[in-house]
Structures are given as structure tokens and as C-alpha cells.
Amino acid sequence: MLKGKPVGRLNDSLTSMGHGLIYEISKLVMRGLELYGYKWLYERRVVDLDWSSPITWWVAAIGVNFIWAAHQVHHSSEDYNITTAFRQSIFQRFFAIGFYHPLALLGVPLPAILVHIQFNLLFQFWIHTELVENCGPLEWIINTPSHHRVHHGVFIVWDRMFGTFQQEKKDEKIVYGLVEQPQSFNVIWLQFYYMVAVLRKAKSMTTWGDTLRALFYGPGWFPGTPRLGDPDTFPDVKASRTKYDRYLPLWEQVYVAVHFAVALIVQQVLTIHLMTFSWVTVLGYIIFIVVTTGIIGATYDGWWWAPLMEAIRCAAYVAYARTRPVTGYPQIDAALVAYFAVSTLVWASRSLTVLNVATKTAKLE
Template identity: 45%
Template sequence: MGKSLLERVGTLLYFVTPNATSFSKVDQVPNYVNEAVPLFVFFIVVEFVVRYLVGQPARINEAFSSLGVGILHEATGFISSWVVLLGYQWLYQYRIWDLPWNSPYTWFGALILVDFCYYWIHRANHELNILWAVHQIHHSSEDYNLATSVRLSVLQRAGHFGFYHPLALIGFPVSIVVAHTAFNYLFQFWVHTEHVGTLGPIGWIFMTPSYHRVHHGSNKWCLDKNYASVFVIWDRIFGTFEPERDNEVIVYGLTEQPQTHNVLWHEAVFYGPGWIPGAPRLGDPDTFPDVKAPRAKYDPQLPLWQVVYVTIHLILALLAQQLMVVRFTTSSWSTVFAFQLFIFSAVGVTSALYDGWRWAPAAEAARCAAFTTYALSTPITAVPTVDNTLVFSFVIFFIFWTRRGLNRLSSNINTNKIK
């Protein structure tokens, strides 16, 4: 039976019941995250409209970068999700207790302990260089909105490996853990907004947008604070809690600004925050940049037609990711690889257009040619009219970008770096 709209929205707020979300086998657990993708898009658009109406329009280029990163994260989810709980079932054989999968006590116990594990995952992501190299992409956005919530590296889930495994020894069935890790992630969506203020007593126990705004700040007092996902009590217990300050404006982003919107470039950073040999484990706070508001943002502008073009191809990449998820179990590995290649190239090349990279037009022409060649031999959607329209459109795109690449007109795009 399909879920109602209200039930789907409920998954974003952890408003779900044990009876409806407990399963005996892991393959029975719905893909809650992928089911929420249309809601992600809807609420992100709604927030864009709200910001425009209140005179604070969001930056399209930053949102494009965040959504592109999110598409790649979900496109690789079928691999990375498997890695997270690799070996869990083997360890479960040595469990201390047998916790029944259909017990409310098991369900609520998993809710609390999965969130406890996530606190340490998130804290490790900030305190260990190798994990920060993966996680920093989530903090690289200089805007703070719902689109930021999906800005996660393709390797983010893999960095969770091992943190949930103690739950296997306690006796939590893998199906329960998988369901709660999904809800835990979905709950984080709504805290990425500036349009919800402090929530009074709710903030005594639960993470709120106000607290998570601090976590995304690059001001000194914001660094390494508020790691929790659902229950902020973990931050209060372990000394990492910091509330918003009325007299200080939070500056979002990294202490060092990455001056690019290229999604693939954002994925490749290899150094930890603030640490150098000989410094304390988490770096010397006295050496951190003293970031204050207002701070200029990297904000290259494109002609309207190009904004429309990259938006269309971002939507096509999202649709390809959704189609791949639906067809995954019945598709060959070569087909899955072709979809992955299309998604990565679409997001990577079109985001490079935002930076005005000189090779971007030529790369886009090559991408369009490759897609056309593949689509002529292999149906994409199994709907001839749609497939023919795609082929015709990509032929036109190929001709256009080939000419534009030869003329090197893209060098006229204004992408001046911040002084």
C-alpha cells in the first residue's frame, strides 16, 4: 500500500510509528530517503519563493552546487549504503540479547542509540582529518538553506562504517538500524534553514535550526559545536553545545573560502581543519581565521539563458538518478555504469560552466555527443517519443556547444575571484 502525502512528510520530522516502520528483513525496509526526494525539491523551491518574497533572494549558483552534490550522493547510495553496515550481520551472530524486531522497546531503543552513534560519527567527521576531507563539502556552502542539507559527499556514508556495529552486539536487528539511520538523516533536512527561530523548550532536548546554524558557522565560537542530529542532549552531555548569539551574525561556510561551484572539484579536498604538525589534535584556536560578518561571497553570474540550461540539465540528472534507483534491481551493471556516467558528467560539466572554465564548453559538447551515441543504440525511458526528443535535443546542444567552444566565448563570463 502506498504512503499518503502526510506519511511521507512525517518521515522528514521522525513522525512515524513503530508498527508502520518495523520490519523483519532488511530488504523489506523502504528506501525512505529516495521516497523523500520529491519532498526535498518541493520544500527547497518553497523556501526559495519565501526568501524572494521577504527580499532575501537565494543565490542560484550556490543552490545548484548543493543540489548537484546531493544528486551524486544519492546516485552512489546503493554502494555506499551497503558499505556502512558491512559485517553487521556477521557480528549480529554474537549478540548479547535477542531484541525482537517488532517490539516498540526495540524501536525506541534504536531511535536513541542510532542518534547516539550519529553524534560520534559527526564529531569524528570534524575531528579526524581523513573524515573531514570527506565531510567538508557539506560545510563549503556560504549560504544556509534547505538545499544545504543534501550537500553531502559521495563518500559520506562510507565514513560511517563501524560506528553502528556495536548495536549488532547489543542485539538490534539490521532492519531496525537501517530504518532509523534513514529517519535520522531525513530529520536533518528541516534544521537547515534560517526561517525558523528558537523553539523554546523543544530545544532543551531536540536539535533545532537555531542550534544547527551555529554548527555551520565559520566564526571562531561556532567551530566544532552542535554535532547531534535529533537529540541535542548529546552535545549538552559531552560539552559541545553552543547556542546562537543575539549580538553576533553567523558567517556560513569554511574558514577558507573555496572559490568554485564545480561539484567535482568540491569532492576532492584532502586536508583537515586547522591542524598542522606540532599543533594540538584539533588545531590551535589562536591560529584560526577570525571570521566576522559581513564576508564577501564567491558569486559568479551567468546569463539567464545559461542559468536555464544548467537548471534543465540538473533536473535531467535528478530524473536519471531516480530512474536508476527504480531500475537498479533489473538492470545490468553496464546500464548502471552508463547512468552513473551520465549523472556525474552532467553535474560536473554544467557546474564547471558556472565557474567559466574554458574547457567546459568543449566538455559539454563531448558529453552531449556521448549521450546521443548511447541513446541511439539503447532506449533510455522505453517511451519512444521521450527518447527521440532527448536525442534531438542533445544533437542541438552538441552543435551549439561545439561552436561555442571553438569561439571560446565562455571566457567572457565574469568569475572574478575575491581579493
């Protein structure tokens, strides 16, 4: 059952979990709107479904998401492991509004929807792995790890019924990622780059009709091709492809892992105290988390401005945390202030080195 394959790379895994952090931040805003809207519609339902009725749970399990631009982030990892499940787009929260809401008018109670959402979320984790090869009889019913390496959804029975099923080929290595794979570990850039690409594609069209098609047809569409594009023009995804990777010294790998852990702690503190924090504090925590994930990605990508931005980020943390507790535990807060102070000095020194090198290079040119 277990194949014994490697579980993934630190840079790719932290990038995936960084997407999860940003996604959770977006939920702080969007989930309230979703639930309030669902409750409002449920109070005006046209059908009553009992909480204990099997029909309630069957109806609640129906869901569709057709906006590829809001989902492609999930496929941007070139590794396939449990952290890939965290790789979600913040735009998916916006486009998902309304997909569950018609069920409110059909009388599906809000608790049933919440339970379904949580079970669906938990289900996503175990199928993102290369370690599990076969699940026996379950392979005929649900989307197992083997199936999910090829398919989407929860129940594989639908693909078997409608002729879209494709068995994982043991003699063919799967190439994970996107057809046009972004060369970056920067969470913020990965969240937005495809949206920008879609808008640029639409802007490049010469007619209003083609502009709309660029937005609403398949990602492979171009003028003169079918709605989903011409398969003959698609890149060869079976060809071997070198995974995007950059060397990072061990100390920097440890550094970014520690700071990512701090961002996780800050996110948990924010979630716990969301209703008691002022909006300014909430905004500050959100900015800290977003900037942290962005700079970690920039560090992995080797962007020249990363050292300077990291020095500024660490200095800002010290300035804030010296007067206000972050975790609520004095010893931990004191240790973090000291750690961020040292980090500020380290990255300020490195940023000066980078700027000096850039200045000398500019003079030579």
C-alpha cells in the same frame, strides 16, 4: 517564527543537490556492503534486543563521525537552506562503515537501524533553513534550525549538559562555509580537493610523527601547536566575507537547471532498474551523472574547457539514446534526443569560439 530571508542562490543550490546526486550514486555500492556486513554480524550477536523494546531504539540512535575530511563538503556552502542538507561527501560512506556495526553484536535488529537512518535523514532537512527563527520549548531538547546554524547533532540537550552550548546571537551575522572557503561550484572538485590538501600537508612534513599528526590531528594543527591547532592563528571567521559568485546569463542558468533535472531523471531510472541493467549500462549511467554535475560546476566557474566537454557530453547522450530508451517513455526520449542534439551544436560552436580566442591570445604572447 518565519524570518522571511531569501532561500538561496540557484548556483549554490544546484551545487548542493549535485552533491546529493553523487552521494546517492555512492550509496548504490556502499549501502549493500554496509547492510550485508550488519546482517552477518547480527547473525552472530551476543545479545538479543526485542524490536519493540525502547532500549533497542535508544541504542540505535547512538552514532559518531570523527573524520572531518569526509564531512567538510557538507559545510562548503556559503548559503544555508534546505538544499544544503543534500551536500554530502561520498567519502563519508566509506568512513561510516563500522560505526553502526557494533550494534549488530548487541542485538539491535537491522530494521531498527534502517528506520533510524531514514528518520535521521529526514530530520536533517528541516533544520537547514534561515526561515525558522524559534521553535519554542523544542529549543531545549532537539537541534532546531536556530541551534543547527551553530551546532551539530540531533539532541541539543547534550550541549546544554556538558557546557558546549552556544546560543545563536541575534546581533551577529553568521558566516557560512569553511574557514578557507573553496572558490568553486564544481561538485567533483569540491568532493576531492580537501582530501588532496590533507595528503599534501602530510607530504610536506619532515618527520613520520608529524606526517601522521597531519592526517589524524585537527585541520588547524601544525608542528608545535596543540592537537586542534592554535586558536590565535585561526582566520577571523567573524569578518564580513563576500560570497563566491559568478555571473551567468539567464539562458545558461535555465540551461544548466534543465540538464540538472535530466540528471535527476537518469538517476531515478538507474535506481529503479539497477537490478535489471547490465553492469555496462549501470556504469554508463553513473558516468553520465558524474560528468553532468562536473560540467555544470565548470560552467558556473567559467572553466575554459567546459563548452567543449559539454558538447562531447551532449553528443554522447544523443549517440546512446538514439538506439536505447533512457526514460522508457518514447515521447520524452525523442524530445530529449532533439534537445541534446541542439545542445551539442550550441556548445560545439561556443567551444570553437573559445579555442579561436585562446589561439589568438597565445599568438599575441
